[in-house]
Amino acid sequence: MxxxxxxxxxxxxxxxxxxxxxxxxxxxxxxxxxxxxxxxxxxxxxxxxxxxxxxxxxxxxxxxxxxxxxxxxxxxxxxxxxxxxxxxxxxxxxxxxxxxxxxxxxxxxxxxxxxxxxxxxxxxxxxxKSRIIDVAVSHDSACGTDLTGTLCWKLTDGRLYTPTPEPIYDIKDIAINSKGGCAIVGKEVKCWSNRHYRTHVQSFWKALPSAVTFTDPQKIFVAHTYDNYCAIDGGEIICWSSGKWNPGAVNTAPPKYSELKNPSRIEIGRAAACIRHDDGIDCWGAKSSPTVSDVPTFTNPTHLIVGLDYACAKGDEGVKCWGKAPASDLNAPELLPHTELRFGYPGIYSYDERGMSGWSTRPAQIGPYQMQELINPIDIDFDYGYVCALDDTGIVCGGRNNAANTVPERFKY
CATH class of the missing domain: 2.60.40.3880 (Immunoglobulin-like)
Known part of the structure; x- marks a missing residue:
């Protein structure tokens, strides 16, 4: 036998x-x-x-x-x-x-x-393991993107959810928040929206405005809590949203991206966006928010953030904010050269090795939300007392509750 x-x-x-x-x-x-x-x-x-x-x-x-x-x-x-x-x-x-x-x-x-x-x-x-290309934090959720798609999780309990209706592969760049996102795949931009329920998250594909077209999209950006997007396409900046920023509804047109010297990422607020470069700061926005477009003079700007209907930046002149209140009343902490800025809930946050600081009408306070030492970090995002970064070990999170232990194994190198 x-x-x-x-x-x-x-x-x-x-x-x-x-x-x-x-x-x-x-x-x-x-x-x-x-x-x-x-x-x-x-x-x-x-x-x-x-x-x-x-x-x-x-x-x-x-x-x-x-x-x-x-x-x-x-x-x-x-x-x-x-x-x-x-x-x-x-x-x-x-x-x-x-x-x-x-x-x-x-x-x-x-x-x-x-x-x-x-x-x-x-x-x-x-x-x-797959190469991780992005990490994003929005309210109490984090999302990681690698070459096989995007996966999100709750920083409170580690509960997983897929933000897109079906997996998206070979993503060139992605912009995502708790309301939805857009991704560049080849020469195409795919967008979706999310509905959060107590036990699950529903995802739906979302069509772009008919007047928004792309020839060679390279980078994409999204407002932290709004459905507002900007993309870099063939040396141009294209912005859109649910009506406010569609072509024809923009009060001030964006600059030509290919003519800017050392441009930064595009920062987007509720109805305006700004970009920092060697020659200063340019802002543009919907007709409902003309004040943000009136940018003060900045010499050698190093930091920039856009809030609801206001923006703040730092140059040789120090930190200045402009636009609607409460911009003039904000108390900014000392900004180090590598301090990162984000707009989230309920306002502007900064993060560096001292911890997280919230800008408000009260004196700025540092911490107490910190995380483990990072090894060659290349991306960081934070909001609402949570922070996640991408370094040589993969995605690392910290902050409130048990956030450090919620990162899926998929995003650990």
Missing amino acids: KFPFIISGLAFVTLSAHAQLNIQLTSQTENPSIRKEGGVLEVQKTLNNNGSTNVAVKVYSHVTFPDGKTFVDAIPTELYLSPGESFTDSNSMLEVPASFPRGSYSYHYSVYNQDNSQILSDSITFEK
Whole structure:
């Protein structure tokens, strides 16, 4: 009688009354994981002939992708084993390139008996991380985006939800808040809206205004709490929203992006947007908010933020705010060169190594919301006492409640 069976990762097969093989594939580490940049999976392959006759076999290996497709990493190798003989490859390495998508893989090691065509296999699983391209915080939610789409979670309890009606792959850039978002995919901009309920979040695709078209979108930005967007498209700035910012409804047109020297990100408020560059600050907005467009003079501006119907910036002249109240009454903390600014609930926040500071009509206070030390951070966002950043370890969150422990494993390198 001939039959295969597997015990604790060690597979046996009876090839005849006199020959018995067993095969084993083991990883050098427990629960192996490959970084987003790619890497090497180190394994040990072992084949034993426990029978009483010689055996001729071919050994080979392959990888099964998360979607079930198969990749053969090496051509079959022919082996001859005498009774009691073993073959061990203790330094076998599988090269996993950065182009492999995120997900769970299985690596298979197989032996094919040339006499009776029986096949015996053993396998291990490993995770491949994906390059994370964005992290966003809005109210009490955070969202991470990698090459396989976007996933959001509640910073209060870690509850997960998908913000888009269906996954979006190969995202070039994304702008997202708790109300919805837009993503650049190729030369197309896809937008959606979200409805939050007590137990779940519903998502709907949202069409762009008919007059808003793109030729080569590169970057996209969104207001923190409003359905207002701006995108950089072929050297131009295009803005739109639910009516207020559609073409023809803009009081002041945006500058030509390609003519700005070292432009910053676009900061968007309720009905106005601004951009900082080497020669100063430019603002534009809907007809309902003309005051933000009247920008004071700034020399060497280093910081900029846009609120509801006001904006604040820092230059050689110090921090100045303009627009409607309460701009003139705000108390700004000392801004360090690397201090980040965001507008959220209920106003302007700044964040650096001192913690988080809220700007208000009262004296500014630092902290107490802090997070672990970051390693080469490249992106940061914060709101409502929560902060999340993207660094060499993936997405790291901190702040109120248990935010640090809510980050999904998907976004940890």
